[in-house]
Amino acid sequence: MSDFGAPPVIPTALQQYNSYVEDPKWQRKFSIVWAAGVGIAVLASVPHVARALKNGRLFRGLFTGVSDSGSRYTPTNGVDIKPPRSKRRVLGIVETLWSSTLWTLPGVELDLGQMIVIAAYLTLLIACITMHAPLLDNPNRAGFLALAQFPVVFLFATKNSILSLLLGPGNGYEKLNYIHRWAGRGMFIGATVHGALWINNHVVYGLPILGQQKETSGVAAFGVLCVLVLTSFRPIRRFFYQWFFVVHVLGFVAFCIAVCYHTIYASPWIFPPLAFYGFDMLLRMFRYRIKDATLVPVDSNMILIHVHDCADGWVAGQHVRLRVFFSGRIFESHPLTIVNAPAASSCVPGNTITLAARVVGDWTRAINTYASKEQERLRVEKDEQPGVPVHVMIDGPYGGSRIDVGEYESALLIAGGSGVTFTLGLLDDIVARCVKLGRAHGEKTRRIEFAWCVRSYGAIHWFAPMLMEIANAVAGTSLDLHISVYVTCLCNPEEVPPIPNMDVVATTRPSVTGILRDLVTPPAPTLGKRDLDVDTKSLEMQSDENAPGFSASSRLNWVGLGGGVAVCAAGPESLTREAHNAVARVSLTQGVELGGIALHTELFAI
Structure with missing residues (x-):
């Protein structure tokens, strides 16, 4: 048999595009990049995780859930501990720079930092779909990238996520869920491009759209995905949550089955979500x-x-x-x-x-x-x-909470309506740690402003006994606690309970920026009453200027020391959005001087 040599090599420009070889490479590139981004976030969280591990917050209840017996604390004769100024100044610079990402806009669920994350994610997705891909002739690339969203969608959706543990306290599923939603929309983008162009090709070449298993299962999978996306918008979640939840769970099961019938390349991308979901279910059994x-x-x-x-x-x-x-x-x-x-x-x-x-x-x-x-x-x-x-x-x-209030000298806990359940728990904890346990873990908190916005005076009675217990615990100590209640409805003022160091103010709406500035700006020693930046009809009750730890001179000693300010806000979106903007505004002008302003918000909405 004669030897004719090596076969001729087809020029690259004339080679037919093999999507089943090339497109999986782009799936891997996409996965490597987003996984690297997650890795960077985990590395940046190492100091936060280390602090949480040191003070026992990291693994609390992770594998055991709520327990019948309490942990043993050993109270000490602690003293007021001032943080090293060099260390606090560095933290202040970091938190001041980070505060620029807190700006939010009305009607937008995301702050600037989150919008940057989503923009980068979608840019990466679109780039991987379109780069060097003949989509008009062979739109498989978009389908492959839609499959690559599966791990992201489930990683950021499960309540017991390994990622939440790696990022530390305060980064639970409710804080990461926005990436889950946008990854689902990214999956929808890829599926839409893939399906629309394939249907167009079938129409152009006169091929049937339905009939074969591949086409029929693909249309079915896309239909289910459309239902999932449409029912996940905020109005549906808010007003029909139970219906949304059932549709979401059953819909994703149906989608996974349909997409596996549609293509054999879907199976490998289903396994990571199953592992994430299995881990979630395992931890729930313990909890x-x-x-x-x-x-x-x-x-x-x-x-x-x-x-x-x-x-x-x-x-x-x-x-x-x-x-x-x-x-x-x-x-x-x-x-x-x-x-x-x-x-x-x-x-x-x-x-x-x-x-x-x-x-x-x-x-x-x-x-x-x-x-x-x-x-x-x-x-x-x-x-x-x-x-x-x-x-x-x-x-x-x-x-x-992402932040430990005990690491900051000053704290502003502000809530609207039932959001007080979050800030009241933080107040109970930090007061007990500073007073009852004698700052056993080196708590630095010296001044706390607790602000609560309610619609009626009667609402104060919801938690009046607990507020009374906390206020009595603070009396006669070096911890300065002041409680401000802002009431937006002028009805039944006689229902205000006698809680020490509490001001009740009738107002249309308090200014979060004004409250924060009042906290971080030392008043003149001659001032006896608080200068509130709110549009008020003042109804001041139980305002004792001579109460222990509440004098103007002590305020001058405690404010502006550079020990940092912790701001925790909970309630409706308008309040948390204003808290974001208030911290960003004040931090950019006074953040380094104050030792940094840290923020954690809890949005009481679905």
Whole structure:
């Protein structure tokens, strides 16, 4: 047999594009880049994780959930500890630079930093779809990149994510979920480009769109994806959450099955989501608890839920998903923030978890009505104390504050409405650590401004007993605590409870920027009353200028020392957005001088 030599090499320009060889390479490139971005974020979080590990916040409740017995703290005769100025100045510079990413716009759920992350993500996705790809002739690249979204979608969606642990406290699923939503939209972009161009090719060449398994399953998968995307928009989530949740869970199962029938290249991308979801379910098994609880309807707008035999296993500011067994509604679970700190670091005695459910929907209205009727029946039949005994299931804890208030000399805790459940837990924790435990872990906090915006004076009674306990614990100590309640409705002012160091101000709307500036600007020694930057009709009650730790001279000594300021805000979007902008504004002008301003917000919306 004669030898004709090596076969001729087809010039690159004339070679036919092999999408099944080239497109997976772009999948891998996309995955490497976003994984590198996650790695950079994890490395940047190492100091935060190290601090959380040192003070015991990192693994609290991760594998055990809420426990019956509390951890043992050893109180010490602590003294006020001032942070090293060189270290605090460096942190101040870092936090000041970071504050430039906090700016937000009305109607936008993302701040500037999050928008940059999403813009970079979508740019990467579109670049990988379009670079060196003959999409008009062979739009497979977009389909391959749509499949590459699976790990991102599930990594940032599960409640028990390994990423949340690596990023440290305060980076729970509720903070990472925005990437999950936009990765889902990125999947929709890739699927739309892929499907639309293939349908166009079938129309041009006269091929049937439906009939073959590949085409039919592809159209079915795309239809399910459209339903998932359309039902995930915010109005649907807010007003029809239970319906959205069911559609979301069942829809993704159907989508995964349909896309696996559509292409054999989908299977490898399904395994990572299964692993993430399996890890989530495994940790949930360790965190589920069935407990005895007592429902206490405070009024027609608020009900308190006291879950008994719970002493430890959570960090102040975290939340649990609660399922109450009443009236056949055992399949509904709702997230509720834990109002109090663990027993060992709380000003309120007792081994209970206190949850608060404000009446804002069908479930909260139903449980409030049930508790009110049952309480009246028990009072008539058995003459029992207020409260209705029930069984509950709790799943958690989750979330929590990204910043430890104890690492900052000054703190502003501001909340709107039921958002006070978050800031009140932080207040309970930091006061107990500074007063009850004698700053055993080196807490540096010296001044706290607690601000609460409510619609009526009667709402103050929701948490008046707890505020009274905390205020009494602070009395006579070196910790300066001041409570400001801003009431937007002029009704029943006689209902204001006598809480020490509390000002009640009737106002249309307080200015978060004004409150923050008032905190960080030392007043003149001759001033006796607070200069509030709000449009007010002043109704000042219980404002004792001579109270311990509240004098003007002490304020001059405590403000502007460069020990840092912690700002924690919780409530409606308008409040958290204003908190973002207020911290960004003040930090850019005074951040380094103050030792940095750190911010954590909790948005009480779906």
